[in-house]
Amino acid sequence: MFRRGISIVVISAILFLIPAFCFAEDSKMQDYEPYTEMEFSSFAIDMRRAETIFFGSLPLTFLASSLAVGMVDAVLSTDLPTTGISLGASIGLSLTIAVIDYVLGLEEENQVE
Numbered sequence: 001m002f003r004r005g006i007s008i009v010v011i012s013a014i015l016f017l018i019p020a021f022c023f024a025e026d027s028k029m030q031d032y033e034p035y036t037e038m039e040f041s042s043f044a045i046d047m048r049r050a051e052t053i054f055f056g057s058l059p060l061t062f063l064a065s066s067l068a069v070g071m072v073d074a075v076l077s078t079d080l081p082t083t084g085i086s087l088g089a090s091i092g093l094s095l096t097i098a099v100i101d102y103v104l105g106l107e108e109e110n111q112v113e
Helices: 002-023 042-076 082-112
Strands: none
Touching: 042 082
């Protein structure tokens, strides 16, 4: 059973990774031009930053909310769906972190001007 699992992993690696290396082009970008300051609007830049902060904080907030909901569930001995509550709490907390970062960024821009 264990050998079969190892065999599947090895065969999958051979079938998928080796052709990827064979058909990959040269990794050096010859005509690379860095982005200019005016290429993206400030809304797009702010949205990208918020998205990065939201999805970057999501694993940490999910871990924290799972631990908190688990402790509350152990103390109160309830039959609540802990995964759904943890997921909802982590999404809300990550969204709150992204909004706070956006507001702090706006305040920092106002102080600079």
